[in-house]
Amino acid sequence: MSIILLIEQILNGLQFGVMLFLMAAGLTLIFGVMGLINLAHGSLYMIGAFAAAAGAAATGSFVLGLIAALTSAALFGALIELTVIRRLYARDHLDQVLATFALILIFSEATRWVFGSFPLFLDTPAFLSGTVTLPGGILYSKYRLAIILIGLAVAVGLFLLISKTRVGMRIRAGENDREMIGALGVDISVLYTMVFALGAALAGLSGALVGAIQSVEVGMGEPVLILAFVVIVIGGIGSIKGALAGAILVGLTDTLGRTLLPVLFASFMDPSAATTVGSALASMLIYILMAGVLLFKPTGLFGSA
């Protein structure tokens, strides 16, 4: 395998990881502040993708599509927080799982009802189509590079938001002691709605960005949601830093595993068997990684409790 192909795959892995980070960051933030496990996060991802596809188709502008994705995911996030989610904060995890599972059923079927069962397609914008030449003469997709940059920018933005601003201070205070921050006069329910909407917007952004690479269809959110869970288990729940590290690790492991394992097996097996065994093993690789982390650090790489 050539070194250029390898670098290209590493970049693809980064792009995948950055997208997973956008999902995992929202999940981990919501769990950290409100103690809630939200299965419907994948639905918000799907809503973002559909809003972007519909918005871009209606206006002809990718950027307007992105804005539509962010706002509609945030709005739906705030809506379900106000109607359903806030009744679940005091409940046990089983109730949270089942209620948000119910939300998945409702959102998926409603989307199928509105948009039909056929996938939608979102074109990459003209200014990001084609390739860019990286140092060393490597040609790489401009759009995928843009996703990496947007994801890293969001990561930096989140760090700054949480560590430097007043809202971030309240979020951190909420993670430490919910009752105390309420007693100190912070309107905790507004804070909760804001955090939930922020997480939803990140999921929507992720869905919209991926929508231009893959097809936009019902059920696209849950496989990503489960991968984001793997990321959180690896990184440690409640930690944004852990989410970033876990996401990059999972993205690279998955992408490189799918490229390298079949090649590796081909060095001592016959080619067709190598492809079969290699790709079957590659599809399980990140779960094996998760199992390894559980063996040595059951609370994740950056987890505390």
Added chain:
Amino acid sequence: MLPERMINLLILGLLLAVPLVALAMDEPFIITLATKAAVLAVAGVGLNLALGQGGLVSFGHAAYFGVGGYAMGILASHAQSYTPLMEAPFLIEGTKSMLVIWLVAIVASALVALLVGALSLRTSGVYFIMVTLAFGQMLYYFAISWPAYGGEDGLSIYVRNGFPGLNTLDPIQFFGLCFAVLLIVLFVVNLLNKSPFGLALNGAHQNEERARTVGINVYRLRLTAFVISGAITGLAGALFADLNRFVSPTMFSWQTSGEIMVFIILGGVARLCGPVAGAAVYILLEHVLGGLSEYWHIYLGAILLFVVLFAKGGLVGGLSRREVHHAG
């Protein structure tokens, strides 16, 4: 308000009566629906041992359901094509005998549950939910990417497997068989719940610290419960595959895990016959709502949301007067 024992008899009586009436009215489709409810109930009873009694919220029980299903699919497909499963180091042939298939399904799913449980039980709470869900998804992707047994398309078995003395292709006889399995499983689970093992399991659920203090090895206790729970769900998977004469990776999907959980919440968590009532209601909803609208999952979601938010005891809890403890 009725005692729970009465409600259990009522639920099982109804599940038995419906196919008998359907037989008299010559409605084989309804018998098949009742069979499906009985088989799914077995899966729910299996999960309820871990989830209700043990407080282990496993979102990955589709793994064992699928392993059971593929145990049936792989053995029967080899018998169907007269090819051995393996020849070296010793010969293993496929089989069309349900008893052998059930045994293999139980052992295989118990082994998988032992592996998954040993890792997952190192965590607790939300981690446990996410880890079990992830391991379930791992097997789903493995089933899709492994081409030997149909890959994404699954495996079709043309003739239902045999049981000594029965014609399993006759709907009412197959229902009777599945119902008998359900009764045996309920009997065993009831014995377990009332045994020192079950009491310790429930005790560790209510207060882990205290259980530890009186000298109970909580990890081993929970792992045992998890393995038994997985084995029962695996048996249900083998029956389900035989009912459809088809297995596919869908049996491994996260939706299947979710559905098995839904049976429990609809029926009542930690109630012996809760999953039976839940599975029956689910099949009824699927049939009635599915007939009304293609988008029946919206209604199912709304009902589920209502039950979780406002009617926590589920069906059995609503009818019964005795409270059961199931704090997460």
